[in-house]
Amino acid sequence: MSEADFIARLRGIATDPAARGLADDVAVWEGLVLTHDMIVEGIHFLPDEAPQDVAWKLVAVNLSDLAAKGAAPLGVLVGYSLGDAAWDKAFADGLDTALRRFGLLLLGGDTVRVPAGAPRSFGLTAIGRAPEGGAPARSGARPGDxxxxxxxxxxxxxxxxxxxxxxxxxxxxxxxxxxxxxxxxxxxxxxxxxxxxxxxxxxxxxxxxxxxxxxxxxxxxxxxxxxxxxxxxxxxxxxxxxxxxxxxxxxxxxxxxxxxxxxxxxxxxxxxxxxxxxxxxxxxxxxxxxxxxxxxxxxxxxxxxxxxx
Amino acid sequence: MSEADFIARLRGIATDPAARGLADDVAVWEGLVLTHDMIVEGIHFLPDEAPQDVAWKLVAVNLSDLAAKGAAPLGVLVGYSLGDAAWDKAFADGLDTALRRFGLLLLGGDTVRVPAGAPRSFGLTAIGRAPEGGAPARSGARPGDxxxxxxxxxxxxxxxxxxxxxxxxxxxxxxxxxxxxxxxxxxxxxxxxxxxxxxxxxxxxxxxxxxxxxxxxxxxxxxxxxxxxxxxxxxxxxxxxxxxxxxxxxxxxxxxxxxxxxxxxxxxxxxxxxxxxxxxxxxxxxxxxxxxxxxxxxxxxxxxxxxxx
Missing domain, CATH: 3.90.650.10 (PurM-like C-terminal domain)
Known part of the structure; x- marks a missing residue:
């Protein structure tokens, strides 16, 4: 099962219109736009990246999905795998900076230990207010556009x-x-x-x-x-x-x-x-x-x- | 910085009442109850756990947080690190089972590759409807209770x-x-x-x-x-x-x-x-x-x- 097969399988589960067939980076549900992106050390960021920059990127990549729906960002939940103390502190500083910059509430989340040597892995769920006229899908382009x-x-x-x-x-x-x-x-x-x-x-x-x-x-x-x-x-x-x-x-x-x-x-x-x-x-x-x-x-x-x- | 210090630092960021001081496993916000829990191979589940059981647990641990607030579960977003094909397929089957059992919408999420040998790591954000009278905090016990x-x-x-x-x-x-x-x-x-x-x-x-x-x-x-x-x-x-x-x-x-x-x-x-x-x-x-x-x-x-x- 490739990633595409796996997502196809999830699509079979995500049948509610709110999920937009998992084809739109976001869910649009009860006036909210919801998105969840993960970033993993060695895949989405370099192991020697500054932790402040990793925190910024975690926030920014999710907000970019909200931006694409014309949503006003409201708040986030963060999933965080603990590493060494100095790195964690710098990450928290970077998170603080990014959340202030975008006027986001930190609503909650989870911190977990990971086995020694495991790559850092972070998830963020961002919630925004859908625009009044509705959030555009990626599927709405028409010939002539x-x-x-x-x-x-x-x-x-x-x-x-x-x-x-x-x-x-x-x-x-x-x-x-x-x-x-x-x-x-x-x-x-x-x-x-x-x-x-x-x-x-x-x-x-x-x-x-x-x-x-x-x-x-x-x-x-x-x-x-x-x-x-x-x-x-x-x-x-x-x-x-x-x-x-x-x-x-x-x-x-x-x-x-x-x-x-x-x-x-x-x-x-x-x-x-x-x-x-x-x-x-x-x-x-x-x-x-x-x-x-x-x-x-x-x-x-x-x-x-x-x-x- | 210990995990406690890290969470204390995040508390300094999560100043909105919706976050409940990050002391309540959930955020309660605009009539919704929101929670995010991660589970990591080797920490929260055994490497030889059945993938269907891992999927069940990922859903159940988050819903337990909603249950504790008297919330009616609505939907989830899933962060998934891809592994081998058979494991991923079995996990998707287990996720399907758990979501059906609890009447949950799969709203969205993200799938990511991880470096070879990295432990599996999953996150789930669960969203529920707060009870009409409000969601109880863990801080409300009174002498005599x-x-x-x-x-x-x-x-x-x-x-x-x-x-x-x-x-x-x-x-x-x-x-x-x-x-x-x-x-x-x-x-x-x-x-x-x-x-x-x-x-x-x-x-x-x-x-x-x-x-x-x-x-x-x-x-x-x-x-x-x-x-x-x-x-x-x-x-x-x-x-x-x-x-x-x-x-x-x-x-x-x-x-x-x-x-x-x-x-x-x-x-x-x-x-x-x-x-x-x-x-x-x-x-x-x-x-x-x-x-x-x-x-x-x-x-x-x-x-x-x-x-x-």
Whole structure:
């Protein structure tokens, strides 16, 4: 049983509409948006990561799921595996910082011992208030929609390479990797105007493919439109491979959304008001899957579309 | 920083009343009761435990926290670390069974890979509806209250010894260890009549001490009154050491509650109607801590009052 088989089995259990077929990163239930994400040492963070950054990331990855539903974050429950004293203290400091930053209540949770040598493993359940008009699924994109992303793509992937000593570090990319910023304010503001929204956590291509599949559409994505930061382009040449790497790197925690082209002026106005860059990276059409182009030339999809974890 | 220090640090963060000072196993918030418990291989379950039983236990330990607040269970989110295919499939089957048994929605969650050789580690967030009159804290016991427990105490501890091959197995004790039964129906029925309630998960003595401390009372507990099952007494002599072992073993998932003695007839009627045994095991008085007697003889508190994890 692969992970996909296991999730398929869970889908057979999660039959209530609130669970959204386990296909939407969140449950939407009685006006609340609920999400639970785990992060594991050696899989989702490096063993030598600063504990404050791990705490931040645990909070941010969950809030990014709330942002993608236009939800207002309310509170969290934390599952924590105890390690050494100094690490635990620094983690608690980081958790405090992150919760204050996002105005979140720490509602509860659990701390457990783990066997010696076990990797650290943390879970967080985040609860938010669903937007009045309802939380958009990832399945609502329609042929004719524009496909948008917030911010820039690929910084965190380059930041990870910098952390691993593979390239000369710069602060922007390192910060994107260490301290992802969930797009909560923009998510709440744009939510009435979108047909579908999700966060880009595993890679733009894989997440776009998931949205296309859930929506029963074909997404045409323009690689040249994928927004890259100056910080990324300072260390990588602007070639197709760089753009493919950025679009498959993951950990961006930007929002990917589909909206009617008639909404574009409104979306740009919201984005300008919040100083959040937004970019049209493609279009939804009839069909299925993701079709990739670079300056109108077809580009084969890479074998690996993103981070599978 | 010990676990206690770490939790004290988190308490400094969890200042909202909903979190109940992280002293109540649950948060009570907007009419909901929320709890999150983790279980870790090698700490909370044996590596050779049947996966169906692990799934049951993950659900049951969380529902026991809801039962102790008189909450009606609604749904869960599950954090799951993937292992081998057969194990995962059996776990999903067990989860399905447990969720159906308790009428719970699977709302969502997360599945993650873990590094090779890492112990299995699972988290579950359970959400219930708070009772109309409010969810009792563990801090509400008052001098003069009777201290009650449901069911029998110590079966699971003996069941664990049976699992480890230390004593001849019997089905009752093994089942208590493998498939704990949260006292949901009784919890909901008795909740209007109690001053304080919590579940007995780490051991009767340690959990009673926690309730006494939170309530600012002294609890006098009568060891001879601690209800032991016929199945336990079939393998252990009825001596003080057996009773101390039962009262410190943990994993009982019975309810411990404090109520005015005037409520006793009502409590017995509710219990009879639901066929749940209830027993007065002690009394709350002025002072602090737990005082233990056996047939009116003072018994020193054992050094270890329960399972610390």
């Amino acid at each position: 524009q496909i948008w992303v917030t911010g820039t793509i690929g910084n965190a992937g380059v930041g990870l390479a910098m952390r691993l000593g593979e390239i000369e570090p710069n602060e922007t990319c390192l910060a994107a990797y260490r301290r992802p910023q969930p797009q909560l304010t923009f998510g709440q503001a744009v939510v009435p105007h979108v047909h579908a929204m999700m966060d880009v956590s595993d890679g733009l291509l894989i997440d776009a493919q998931r949205m296309a599949e859930a929506s029963g559409c074909r997404f045409g994505l323009m690689l040249e439109a994928v927004p890259l930061s100056a910080a990324l382009l300072a260390v990588r040449p602007d070639v197709v491979d760089t753009r493919l790497a950025a679009a498959t790197a993951g950990d961006d925690y930007q929002l990917l959304f589909a909206a009617d082209p008639a909404k574009a002026p409104m979306i740009r106005e919201i984005a300008d008001g919040l100083d959040v860059p937004v970019t049209v990276v493609g279009h939804a059409g009839v069909g299925e899957g993701v079709v990739l182009t670079h300056k109108a030339q077809r580009v084969p999809l890479p074998e690996r579309l993103g981070f599978m974890h | 009777q201290i009650w427990v449901t069911g029998t105490i110590g079966n699971a501890g003996v069941g664990l010894a049976m699992r480890l091959g230390e004593i001849e197995p019997n089905e009752t004790c093994l089942a208590a260890y493998r498939r704990p039964q949260p006292q949901l129906t009784f919890g909901q029925a008795v909740v209007p009549h109690v001053h304080a309630m919590m579940d007995v998960s780490d051991g009767l003595l340690i959990d009673a001490q926690r309730m006494a401390e939170a309530s600012g009372c002294r609890f006098g507990l009568m060891l001879e009154a601690v209800p032991l099952s016929a199945a336990l007494l079939a393998v252990r002599p009825d001596v003080v050491d057996t009773r101390l072992a039962a009262a410190t073993a943990g994993d009982d998932y019975q309810l411990l509650f404090a109520a005015d003695p005037a409520k006793a007839p009502m409590i017995r009627e509710i219990a009879d109607g639901l066929d749940v045994p209830v027993t007065v095991v002690g009394h709350a008085g002025v002072g602090e801590g737990v005082v233990l007697t056996h047939k009116a003889q003072r018994v020193p508190l054992p050094e270890r009052l329960g399972f610390m994890h």
